[in-house]
Amino acid sequence: MRKTLTITLTAALLLACGCTSTIEEGDLGIFPFLEVDRAEISAGDAPGTFAIGVYSNRDISVSNGNSLWMKASLNSTHDSVIVEIEQNTEFEDRSAEVIISISDGHIAETVTVTQFSSGMPSISLPSVLSYSDVSMDLTAEITNPGSSSVIGAGFILSTLNGSETEYPAAISGNYLSATATGLSSSTQYYIRAYAENASGRYLSGSIAYYTAGAPVMDSTVINVDTYTNSITITATMSYPGSSTTTYGLLLGREPELTEENAEYKTVHNDVSSSTEPITWTDTFYDLRQGTGYYFRTYAVNEYGTSYGNEEHTYTTGTPDLPRYNITADISIRPYENQPEDLNLSLGRAFQLAYFRDDIRGSGDWAWNYTNILDTDTTITFETYEGKQKLVYLNINPGSINEGCDTKNDNELVRFEHKEWYVLENLLYAVNDVEILSDMTIAPEIKYLTSYIDLEMTYTDANGNQVSDLSTLLMPDATVEIDGLSRECAILEDGSSLYEGEFSGYSISSYDENQDSVRSLGSSAVLPSSGRPLTFSVTLNFTDGSSRTLDCGYGAIKPGRYYRIRLNLLEVSYENGTGFELEVIEDIDEDIEIEF
Incomplete structure (x- = not known):
């Protein structure tokens, strides 16, 4: 309700100005004013929500004074300010101010919010004193017992996607200690300490720590730079697992690389910490140009050998292999059930690509021939020596690439029928061949459509x-x-x-x-x-x-x-x-x- 003094002054001023209208109850008047229904809020340590009633004839602004534990905002009907406070886990009372103001007239009201301290104990971050492949010795300090004596303390361990396991601790003075057992080797655990009294349980922040074990490799390398006769690779090992760990990169032209069958192998043994990640860079020289190479990371310690995922890349340049002429006798049968007197257009020219991992150019559509004039035709092309899959497809390669940006494993070609693309009769063939000289082949032509x-x-x-x-x-x-x-x-x-x-x-x-x-x-x-x-x-x-x-x-x-x-x-x-x-x-x- 408006103060009597305000009403009296407003009426007197209106009469002095020559206004003879009476002031009705509820009339906000022309002069700015602001009132709040409370000057302070007191709260316990628990989270809570409070309301401050406001009354004004102007637009209202609200500020919480940059408080990190309190939030103040105007409600939808603009007649209350809602104050939300978080749990107080500190051991001191704290206060903040809610400032409610209107710009017209520069009027502001301040409401003080006080929250009392928690009665729970306080505990430091945990520390790992020692560890093995199946256990960790843990400790933490009780920095404040709270409002009553500590009745329980311990540690909580969890993995990234696993459940939590609680390990009660022995308390000696202000320190607690426990041994977490039954752990998995080479596994990162997230560890928190806890202490509790009559007021409740306090949880510390979390640390991450690995158990001992075989090294943990990142699944893929960070970067690969390829050149005509060399490849430079930067890789990371997440967890060495031991100070005696040796590690490096494997490279070769055949898949399923191991230490035993790799053509190239680098070795490093500069492990300064058994728990900190290691990043390194290796360059392989004297490689064959235009050639495909597999590579992966590896690391070895007393617990075993670990490998990263196998990946593949090519050196730049033209493959240094003999080339041979291949003649393809292509015979195209009609669609099944197609009437004998019906001749259908066979569409565009055949394109050809080879698919192989050992040389550059796999999957590139490199040959383009004249349009097919009848159902039987012969085409001759040149390709590299070696085992490969030859794929024939009578569609513009640009349409293949534009229609399909990516393909899945076990797929040579993927094509998407776009709204704008007029579909023609699509034919294809796949040949597994080993080319050692000039040869003639007869691909089995099939329909995609x-x-x-x-x-x-x-x-x-x-x-x-x-x-x-x-x-x-x-x-x-x-x-x-x-x-x-x-x-x-x-x-x-x-x-x-x-x-x-x-x-x-x-x-x-x-x-x-x-x-x-x-x-x-x-x-x-x-x-x-x-x-x-x-x-x-x-x-x-x-x-x-x-x-x-x-x-x-x-x-x-x-x-x-x-x-x-x-x-x-x-x-x-x-x-x-x-x-x-x-x-x-x-x-x-x-x-x-x-x-």
Whole structure:
């Protein structure tokens, strides 16, 4: 409520100014004022929330004076300031100020917040006196017993993803000690000390410490720089495990590197601390240019040998290997079930890439040939000596790279069907070969795609097939297909994999034939990977109307031709005429059709 003095002064000033209006109850007036309902807050050591009532005719600002343990803010109705305080774990009382102010008139009120000290004991960070591969000797100091005597103390150990284990301690004076047993070797533990009295339990901060054991290597190296005849690698060992640990890097051209089979090995033994991480850099010289090398870290001590993950890189430059001419006799069969009188375009030229780990250039699409003119063709190319996988694919490599930024393990090529990409008939082959001289090979060409050829007929309400669809339908139509795959991959064993779903793949057609059967368009598609398809057909009628009708269909497989005829069925109802769409003919009789 407003102070009487304020009301009296406000009324007197209004009369002096010639204002004859009466002041109604609740009228905020024209002069700024601010009131709070309390001047202080007292709280125990527990966390809590308090409210300060405020009353003003101006916008209110709140500050907590940069306190780290108290937060003050105005509530949504602007009639209270909410004060939140944290647990007081210190051994002294503490205070802070909440400043509530308005800018107009420079009026401010200060509310003092006092929080009393905790009665719990205080304890230092723990220390590790000694350790083995299965135990740690721990100690900590009770720095303040609190408001009553300490009745229990100890240590809590946990791993990053494991549960906590508590070890009670013996107390001697202000110090506590315990041995944590049953630990795992080469494992980092997070350790806290605790002490408790009648007021509660106090937990110290945490330290991290390893048990003894075999060295712990980082999973991957920090950096790799490659040159024509050298490789420089920077790596880290998280935990040496012993002052006698030796460590370094292994390098070789064959996978599954060990100390015994590596072509190159570095050795370091400058371990100054058995617990601190070590970072080092090694350079390998006199390497072969354009060559692939495997590498990994290793470390050895009295507890055993540890390895980092194996990685792979290439030196720069052109591989220093003989090159030979390879002739590929390519024979392309039609899609399975494709009509004999139907000739389909085989799309772009074949691209070729080799896949191998021992030389640079693996996976690069380096050869580009003229477009295929018929189903049988011969191409000759040059490649390097050695074992490799040769992959042929009749698609622009730029589309492969743009369509798929990354591929998974066991995949040679991955392609994503983008919205803007017009899909053509995609063919591929994978050959495992060892090239030692000029040779001729006959790759087995497979299809990545399927082919859908859509037709339609029209049956009127009397059950008669319309002989001239142009009398009822405009020549343009659109079909959207749901359920097709969006991505495909060529695997190392030569098989293919399909993932993702392409929703609303569109096929447009324009057919002016005066016939009972009309084309709805055709297209190469990625198979549906077991999913049934849905056709959504949009037709434009000669009366100016248009309709979109749906029809279900079974799953489709790669390398097969599907001619699907849909029937537009006119149906009479009591209140008018409607339409239904159904599959009435399928060249592939093994397909399960959904109506």
